[in-house]
Amino acid sequence: MFRLEHSDYLIGLGALPLLGAAFYFLISWKKKTAAGMGDPALVQQLIGNFSPWRFGIKVTVAFLAFLIIVLAATNPQRPGAMENVQRKGVDVMLVLDVSKSMLARDIKPSRLEKAKQLLLLLTDKLDNDRIGLILFAGRSYLQMPLTTDHGAARMYIQQASPDAVPTQGTVIGEALQMANTAFNSKERKYKSIVLISDGEDHDPEAMKVAQGLAKNGVMINAVGIGSPDGSPIVDPATNELKKDEQGNTVISKLNETELQQLANTTNGEYIRLDNIDDALITMTQRIDSAEKKSMSDAEFIDYKSYFQWLAGAALLLLVIEFFLSERRRKKKDARPGLSARVPAGAAVRTTLLVLGILIAALPAAAQAGNAQLRSGNRFYKKKQIDQSLRQYQSAVQQAPDNPTANYNLGNAQFRKNNYDEATHSYDATVKNSANDKAMQERGYYNKGVAMIKQKKLQESIDAWKQALKLDATDADARENLERALIQQKQQQKQQQKNQQDQKKDQKDKKDDKKDQDQQQQQQPKPQPSRLNKQQVEQLLKALEQKENDLQNKMKQNKVKAPNQPEKDW
Numbered sequence: 427m428f429r430l431e432h433s434d435y436l437i438g439l440g441a442l443p444l445l446g447a448a449f450y451f452l453i454s455w456k457k458k459t460a461a462g463m464g465d466p467a468l469v470q471q472l473i474g475n476f477s478p479w480r481f482g483i484k485v486t487v488a489f490l491a492f493l494i495i496v497l498a499a500t501n502p503q504r505p506g507a508m509e510n511v512q513r514k515g516v517d518v519m520l521v522l523d524v525s526k527s528m529l530a531r532d533i534k535p536s537r538l539e540k541a542k543q544l545l546l547l548l549t550d551k552l553d554n555d556r557i558g559l560i561l562f563a564g565r566s567y568l569q570m571p572l573t574t575d576h577g578a579a580r581m582y583i584q585q586a587s588p589d590a591v592p593t594q595g596t597v598i599g600e601a602l603q604m605a606n607t608a609f610n611s612k613e614r615k616y617k618s619i620v621l622i623s624d625g626e627d628h629d630p631e632a633m634k635v636a637q638g639l640a641k642n643g644v645m646i647n648a649v650g651i652g653s654p655d656g657s658p659i660v661d662p663a664t665n666e667l668k669k670d671e672q673g674n675t676v677i678s679k680l681n682e683t684e685l686q687q688l689a690n691t692t693n694g695e696y697i698r699l700d701n702i703d704d705a706l707i708t709m710t711q712r713i714d715s716a717e718k719k720s721m722s723d724a725e726f727i728d729y730k731s732y733f734q735w736l737a738g739a740a741l742l743l744l745v746i747e748f749f750l751s752e753r754r755r756k757k758k759d760a761r762p763g764l765s766a767r768v769p770a771g772a773a774v775r776t777t778l779l780v781l782g783i784l785i786a787a788l789p790a791a792a793q794a795g796n797a798q799l800r801s802g803n804r805f806y807k808k809k810q811i812d813q814s815l816r817q818y819q820s821a822v823q824q825a826p827d828n829p830t831a832n833y834n835l836g837n838a839q840f841r842k843n844n845y846d847e848a849t850h851s852y853d854a855t856v857k858n859s860a861n862d863k864a865m866q867e868r869g870y871y872n873k874g875v876a877m878i879k880q881k882k883l884q885e886s887i888d889a890w891k892q893a894l895k896l897d898a899t900d901a902d903a904r905e906n907l908e909r910a911l912i913q914q915k916q917q918q919k920q921q922q923k924n925q926q927d928q929k930k931d932q933k934d935k936k937d938d939k940k941d942q943d944q945q946q947q948q949q950p951k952p953q954p955s956r957l958n959k960q961q962v963e964q965l966l967k968a969l970e971q972k973e974n975d976l977q978n979k980m981k982q983n984k985v986k987a988p989n990q991p992e993k994d995w
Contacts, residue, residue: 564595625681652680
């Protein structure tokens with residue numbers, strides 16, 4: 427499908443009616459001049475070798491050349507820059523524990539932060555593999571399906587936190603089952619799971635799930651994080667140490683036994699995360715040892731331009747027009763002095779040629795940044811982001827309205843974590859690609875991702891909505907929008923709850939003050955006790971027994987939510 431990179435240059439076609447009018451007035455002027463020269467017979471003899479038919483052909487060829495020059499200035503393009511990159515790799519599901527026990531700081535800066543550092547380095551090593559991400563605590567959530575977009579994987583890993591999973595606890599079995607459903611069920615190899623957890627599992631079904639994974643050819647490589655001695659947990663909601671139902675401080679310990687069993691059941695490997703480099707080497711070697719499958723991936727590089735062919739065709743027509751004669755063939759008895767060529771045709775040709783050269787210069791200027799754009803693409807593909815960034819910036823400076831240059835610049839800026847600058851580049855992409863809906867959709871989608879990185883939730887929602895308006899089949903945009911809307915709803919509920927709590931606190935303070943005032947006014951005078959010491963002791967024992975009975979009854983009647991883990995850390 428072709429597109430016009432500079433469709434605004436079509437305004438040059440407006441010159442065609444003007445040139446047509448000029449041609450009409452030229453013919454009229456020639457007729458009037460011939461009529462005023464004197465005897466018509468003599469005039470006809472003087473210009474007898476002039477051919478109106480040949481003159482019309484010359485003008486038509488010149489007009490056609492001008493039309494093609496205008497079209498060349500718009501630079502027709504075809505998205506032939508999608509190339510299939512063949513690679514061999516495996517499907518890797520990253521399963522990360524984000525329960526509150528991962529906030530323990532027996533591993534600095536915390537278990538969760540250390541795990542995220544390992545996963546970020548691991549994604550850089552798995553160049554040819556497809557990666558997916560699951561976050562779990564008391565529930566499991568598929569953050570990202572299997573994809574070769576490692577940049578998106580890094581984004582989701584960096585954002586991982588206990589807030590991503592509303593239900594707390596540690597249910598490894600459900601997370602492993604979800605990872606299994608993300609793989610191709612028809613294949614019994616090429617599949618691996620990297621499980622990172624402290625192993626403090628509250629789900630007895632984990633081993634049964636691991637046995638089913640082994641039958642499906644899935645290998646679990648487990649990374650244990652934490653210390654066997656354990657560490658207290660700081661509750662992020664209260665900034666205090668986490669306590670159990672009896673009021674005792676919770677000590678979270680690394681459960682290496684279960685993680686080792688899960689890895690051994692699926693012929694995988696277990697390693698404790700003491701040193702990131704050692705763990706990275708072990709995990710990489712283990713994944714590389716698995717049998718790999720051939721995969722193809724489409725990578726966007728550039729559009730293919732065709733203005734050169736049009737410019738060449740226009741030049742050829744102008745050359746043909748130059749050698750076409752507007753005179754009839756000379757007769758042998760013709761007088762040389764009476765066969766002079768009327769210079770009007772040369773004037774028309776010269777005018778068209780000058781206009782054509784001026785318009786032909788436009789695409790050349792517009793394409794000045796294409797060399798830098800292609801160079802930037804080569805650097806970007808080699809992951810030399812700094813060099814690609816400089817090339818893209820140069821391309822944008824030479825062609826500010828080039829949507830491809832702006833889009834690629836935004837991607838490079840995003841990789842450098844310059845999210846605000848990337849947002850501006852994506853805005854320029856959308857603005858300059860009015861005739862390319864696919865490019866507009868990509869600009870809106872990436873803008874939404876850049877906005878979410880800046881904690882601008884509403885702006886990201888608006889961008890993804892625009893992307894879906896342009897392409898309703900974009901599953902990634904739909905999933906991101908749904909996740910953002912859920913997060914926005916949670917924020918709104920939290921704000922409403924905070925406002926209600928604040929109003930309740932204010933009301934309670936007013937009620938307490940009112941009660942204190944009433945108690946001071948109605949406080950009775952102390953009366954001497956009428957109970958002896960033995961009666962007082964009997965009354966206290968009865969109250970204590972009643973309180974114990976009530977607590978036992980509450981424990982017996984206590985009902986847990988279905989599938990809710992007993993512990994919330």
